[in-house]
Amino acid sequence: xxxxxxxxxxxxxxxxxxxxxxxxxxxxxxxxxxxxxxxxxxxxxxxxxxxxxxxxxxxxxxxxxxxxxxxxxxxxxxxxxxxxxxxxxxxxxxxxxxxxxxxxxxxxxxxxxxxxxxxxxxxxxxxxxxxxxxxxxxxxxxxxxxxxxxxxxxxxxxxxxxxxxxxxxxxxxxxxxxxxxxxxxxxxxxxxxxxxxxxxxxxxxxxxxxxxxxxxxxxxxxxxxxxxxxxxxxxx
Numbered sequence: 760x761x762x763x764x765x766x767x768x769x770x771x772x773x774x775x776x777x778x779x780x781x782x783x784x785x786x787x788x789x790x791x792x793x794x795x796x797x798x799x800x801x802x803x804x805x806x807x808x809x810x811x812x813x814x815x816x817x818x819x820x821x822x823x824x825x826x827x828x829x830x831x832x833x834x835x836x837x838x839x840x841x842x843x844x845x846x847x848x849x850x851x852x853x854x855x856x857x858x859x860x861x862x863x864x865x866x867x868x869x870x871x872x873x874x875x876x877x878x879x880x881x882x883x884x885x886x887x888x889x890x891x892x893x894x895x896x897x898x899x900x901x902x903x904x905x906x907x908x909x910x911x912x913x914x915x916x917x918x919x920x921x922x923x924x925x926x927x928x929x930x931x932x933x934x935x936x937x938x939x940x941x942x943x944x945x946x947x948x949x950x951x952x953x954x955x956x957x958x959x960x961x962x963x964x965x966x967x968x969x970x971x972x973x974x975x976x977x978x979x980x981x982x983x984x985x986x987x988x989x990x991x992x993x994x995x
Contacts, residue, residue: 762786764926765817767836768827769798771892772849776825777801779899779930781808790817792828792835815840823922825849825887830870831857833877842880845919847926849887850874851948870947871913871940882919885937886912886927889946894957894979899931909933909984911952913943935987951994956982 763786766773770791777787787809789798795811802809818824818840826836830850852863852870862868868876871885887895889911900907910927912934914920924934937943946952955961958977965973 761821761823761922761926763788763821763823765821765824766790766827767814767817767824768832768849769801770827772887772895773825773827774801775892775896776827776849776887776930777805777809778896781805782899783929783931784808785929786810788812788817788820790814792832818844823847823926826874827887829853829857830860830874833874836878838878838881841878844881845916845922846874846878846881846883847887847923848874848883848885851888851953853948869940869943871943875915875940882914882916883940884912884914884916884919884923885940885943885946886910886923886934889953890957891954891974893975894954897979898957898981900981901931902928906981906983907931907933908957908982909935909987911935911937911943911946911987913937913940913946915939933984935984935991937991945991945994951990952987956980956987956990 764780765788766777767790769789777789780787790812798811802811815837818837823845825847827849830852848871863870871883875883898908910932912920912923927934944950957980959980
């Protein structure tokens with residue numbers, strides 16, 4: 760497995776993945792659309808295993824890159840520099856934020872298949888998109904721990920998928936293979952594996968408007984691989 764992870768996007772998911780990677784003994788190259796100078800505080804916090812770069816430099820420096828950006832920003836990723844790289848698609852589609860995308864609204868494509876079309880020669884793997892960032896940080900466990908959680912993974916390229924599964928293991932998670940990018944729908948927003956498997960049940964009587972705040976405050980609940988598979992079976 761690679762010992763250096765590239766991360767494009769330094770927000771909640773990107774920053775959390777960087778922390779988990781450094782804790783796992785990996786080096787990280789961080790970037791965002793605003794430039795390396797805006798990452799000084801985060802790099803200092805992460806320590807000597809982290810460094811900042813431009814988005815293109817990050818893409819060129821490593822073979823495994825996490826794209827932790829809004830889906831609407833995917834067109835701005837350097838497709839040429841990412842060619843031949845394994846790209847973890849940690850994006851989610853929210854029409855109110857990303858603008859409507861007809862192929863996703865009609866169900867013609869999953870969001871990860873959409874990303875694969877945009878990145879062309881990259882090997883896209885859907886992962887790290889379905890769990891709240893605070894829970895992603897606190898649920899990480901060593902291999903073999905009885906309360907280790909699992910994250911869904913999907914990809915068209917089997918070797919890229921295996922590479923990402925090895926990364927998830929290093930970060931503290933098992934993996935459940937959903938299949939191809941076309942099979943990744945259960946991990947998309949509003950679907951069975953998005954966020955809620957890693958939380959307690961919703962309180963009775965909670966309103967739709969109250970759910971976002973509840974999610975932010977809810978404790979993390981381990982969701983082992985067998986639980987993720989049960990949810991998939993119940994919704995298939």
